[in-house]
Amino acid sequence: MDRxxxxxxxxxxxxxxxxxxxxxxxxxxxxxxxxDGYVAWIGDDQQDLDDRLSRWFGKPAS
Numbered sequence: 294m295d296r297x298x299x300x301x302x303x304x305x306x307x308x309x310x311x312x313x314x315x316x317x318x319x320x321x322x323x324x325x326x327x328x329d330g331y332v333a334w335i336g337d338d339q340q341d342l343d344d345r346l347s348r349w350f351g352k353p354a355s
Contacts, residue, residue, distance in 0.1 A: 321335045323342070325345055
């Protein structure tokens with residue numbers, strides 16, 4: 294869930310659903326949720342998000 298509408302899941306779009314919603318009722322700018330509901334990341338930095346996506350969902354598609 295991306296409230297900033299600035300981030301992207303890029304090469305992980307085949308494995309990760311992306312939702313941009315600036316009106317979402319969250320106290321954080323962005324959150325990455327694993328399929329089991331675990332919060333895997335909170336923040337607003339693209340490189341940090343990419344690192345977490347790699348950790349939890351493998352290498353990005355080429």
